[in-house]
Amino acid sequence: MTKGLIGLDWGSTQLRAYRYDDQGQVLEKRALPYGIRHLPEGGFPAAFAQAVEHWPELPVLACGMVGSRHGWLEVPYLDTPTSVDRLAGALTALNAAGRTLHLVPGLRDPSRPDVMRGEETQVVGVLAQAPDVARRGCLLLPGTHSKWVSLRDGHVTGFAxxxxxxxxxxxxxxxxxxxxxxxxxxxxxxxxxxxxxxxxxxxxxxxxxxxxxxxxxxxxxxxxxxxxxxxxxxxxxxxxxxxxxxxxxxxxxxxxxxxxxxxxxxxxxxxxxxxxxxxxAPDATTSHGLWRIADAAGLISTQATA
Amino acid sequence: MTKGLIGLDWGSTQLRAYRYDDQGQVLEKRALPYGIRHLPEGGFPAAFAQAVEHWPELPVLACGMVGSRHGWLEVPYLDTPTSVDRLAGALTALNAAGRTLHLVPGLRDPSRPDVMRGEETQVVGVLAQAPDVARRGCLLLPGTHSKWVSLRDGHVTGFAxxxxxxxxxxxxxxxxxxxxxxxxxxxxxxxxxxxxxxxxxxxxxxxxxxxxxxxxxxxxxxxxxxxxxxxxxxxxxxxxxxxxxxxxxxxxxxxxxxxxxxxxxxxxxxxxxxxxxxxxAPDATTSHGLWRIADAAGLISTQATA
Incomplete structure (x- = not known):
């Protein structure tokens, strides 16, 4: 049986799909204009089916606005401080067209409060590739809503x-x-x-x-x-x-x-x-983060023993 | 001959006209929807004619966006620190339909720089009615663009x-x-x-x-x-x-x-x-300010001797 992973970076305006081999190398990438605000006829299931069309029956992990209140299924935020392992233990499963999608929760800093959804996977992607930053670092993700993230000993301690x-x-x-x-x-x-x-x-x-x-x-x-x-x-x-x-x-x-x-x-x-x-910071953080979370969640080995 | 003044508060969205007696009392008020962004057919002259229709041939003083780059005639800003007398000495005259309009300049604080146009007349209205504030005060004009004005010894010393x-x-x-x-x-x-x-x-x-x-x-x-x-x-x-x-x-x-x-x-x-x-602060500041500036400029006595 084929081993590996399908990762989805599903935001407001775009849906990106990654197919990985069993070592975490990205074999194929797809970009569809089906962000959660611009879904095709048939909604989320149709967009998903198109994103993974002809790909093998691999475990699927998705992050981003797909797990928001206006997404496919609302996934509660996970409070900081948190680690990759806690994040991997807080996935929510969703059945669709005979496949199981696992959704990554967003993070919530209860001290402000503040929230992020999608960026947590980028942060994990940096953690996976830059141990020195993970030990003690300040991460900046510029954009429409810039995020400033504090890291300490491999944990996300807070953000704004x-x-x-x-x-x-x-x-x-x-x-x-x-x-x-x-x-x-x-x-x-x-x-x-x-x-x-x-x-x-x-x-x-x-x-x-x-x-x-x-x-x-x-x-x-x-x-x-x-x-x-x-x-x-x-x-x-x-x-x-x-x-x-x-x-x-x-x-x-x-x-x-x-x-x-x-x-x-x-x-x-x-x-x-x-x-x-x-x-x-290291590049291609979302695809690295998806792989790292799936690995910590045992999604890849689970599939291998199925 | 009739003595007195016509004052115009001519902003972006509204044109307000005041007719004063020779003591500065407002005898009649008009409000027209002809701000400089919403002029009637015939433009500025038509709006002006309508605002003063049937009123006697009195001196006319106007403040606000009518003196801006997109107004009837651009009047240069006057730099702070400044006094009512300096403001009154910096009016710009405009001939229209046999009448002379005098335009109040806006103010510029060169230290920032910052600018105002229209609010300077409100500030003068306060100065005219509240000598204690004029000696040493902080004036706040809340709004779309709030202004904070510093007053000292009857002068506008700066603003933001x-x-x-x-x-x-x-x-x-x-x-x-x-x-x-x-x-x-x-x-x-x-x-x-x-x-x-x-x-x-x-x-x-x-x-x-x-x-x-x-x-x-x-x-x-x-x-x-x-x-x-x-x-x-x-x-x-x-x-x-x-x-x-x-x-x-x-x-x-x-x-x-x-x-x-x-x-x-x-x-x-x-x-x-x-x-x-x-x-x-005292009320009706624009109409008071227009009268005070006209008085300092000698517009009212000039007319009396004409």
Missing amino acids: TVMTGELFALLTQHSILGAALPPAVDDEQAFRRGVDAARESGAAGALSRLFSARSLMLDGSLPPASVTDYLSGLLIGDELRIAVAAGWADASSSIHMVGEGALCDRYLRAASIFGLTIHQ | TVMTGELFALLTQHSILGAALPPAVDDEQAFRRGVDAARESGAAGALSRLFSARSLMLDGSLPPASVTDYLSGLLIGDELRIAVAAGWADASSSIHMVGEGALCDRYLRAASIFGLTIHQ
């Missing part, structure tokens, strides 16, 4: 969300700051100026400077096409200012960032202005 | 904008925090909880807690219909936190607030949680 990406989108698309602007141009100087403004805002914070995106433009010292980059710098800079003020990160500790591309590059540039060090 | 009202609208109407909520109900406890969260956020600020509007709701400890009041408390609370952190206000100084109604009532309740004292 900053809505930087969503605020940026709201302000550029719907607020007076983004109204009637010409198409944005890349302006590194404007970006750095925004980061500086956030840093200089101190305990008041960047909300006390938000309107400067308009007043500097009216003043003639910020070109209208550069307002977007200024706002990006102001909000990313404020996220870093918050991380320091709240004690999530400091100049003596390294921040490990999950992700790549233009957005992560902005965080790197902003961090250097703050005197913070950001390292790139 | 916090976009509290606009952020609240963006977050409730367009963000995930406001998505799929039932109609909001009044929940004083949720409002106070939001204010508390802002206060407790300390130097990190309320952006570090923004996502709690969702996580508390998912957690079951904040009813979905109360999320709006929680967000209102969080944002108004953060504005007060910023004011203290930035040194615009402190527990030993009184804050004088311009405005009335439900929004101002929220600021009063939030201030009491912060241990700050807010006094209600």
Whole structure:
């Protein structure tokens, strides 16, 4: 019988499927536009059937919004502090078309409270690949809702969300700051100026400077096409200012960032202005995390003995 | 010949017209839906003609967005620190349908920079009626773009904008925090909880807690219909936190607030949680301010001798 695993990274806008061999190597990947907000006719079962079509009858592990209130089946959050083993022991099973799907729970930090769903699997992916970060680390997952995660001795001890990406989108698309602007141009100087403004805002914070995106433009010292980059710098800079003020990160500790591309590059540039060090965390964290959780849950060996 | 004044409070969404007698008493008021974004056919001249129809040929003084870049005629900002006399000496004249309109400049605080247009006339209205505040005061004008104004010896020494009202609208109407909520109900406890969260956020600020509007709701400890009041408390609370952190206000100084109604009532309740004292500033500030500026500019006596 074939050994291995099928992993699903099932978020709001996309469904990614991975087929692994029995050593955890990804043999095949699929990306479907069937996030939980954009399901095909037939809903979750139809999307699932398409994602695994012609693949062998392997155990299936899924993470992400598929386990949320508006997903296929709501899976309760697991409280921090927690480990990979506790996460693996808290899977919820769901039967569909003769297969059993196992769903990864999201995490909840009861001290705030704060929640994540999907990112916990990325965090596990880092833990699986970077033991030094797992011992004592600060993990940053930038995005629509950036997550700052504290790790200690292989446990997720807590985390917090900053809505930087969503605020940026709201302000550029719907607020007076983004109204009637010409198409944005890349302006590194404007970006750095925004980061500086956030840093200089101190305990008041960047909300006390938000309107400067308009007043500097009216003043003639910020070109209208550069307002977007200024706002990006102001909000990313404020996220870093918050991380320091709240004690999530400091100049003596390294921040490990999950992700790549233009957005992560902005965080790197902003961090250097703050005197913070950001390292790139290992890549392909979700597929690694799914494998690691399935392994800890005994899903792979269970199948082998079936 | 008739003596007196016509004053126009001409903003983005409304045009208010006041006819004064020669002592500054308002004899007649008109409100038209012709803000500069919603002009009738015929544009500014037609809106103006309608606002002053059948009124005597009095001097006309206008403040607000009518003097902005997208207004009838752009009037340059006047830098702080400034006084009523300097403001009155910086009017710009515009000829329309045989009448002369005098436009009040907005103010610019070059130290930030920050700008206001329209609120400067409200500030003058307070100065004209409350000499104690004019000597040394902190003026708060809550709204879409709240203004915090420092007064000293009858001068506006500086000011800052916090976009509290606009952020609240963006977050409730367009963000995930406001998505799929039932109609909001009044929940004083949720409002106070939001204010508390802002206060407790300390130097990190309320952006570090923004996502709690969702996580508390998912957690079951904040009813979905109360999320709006929680967000209102969080944002108004953060504005007060910023004011203290930035040194615009402190527990030993009184804050004088311009405005009335439900929004101002929220600021009063939030201030009491912060241990700050807010006094209600004198009412009808724009109409008083227009008269005071016209008087300082000699517009009323000029007309009398014409």
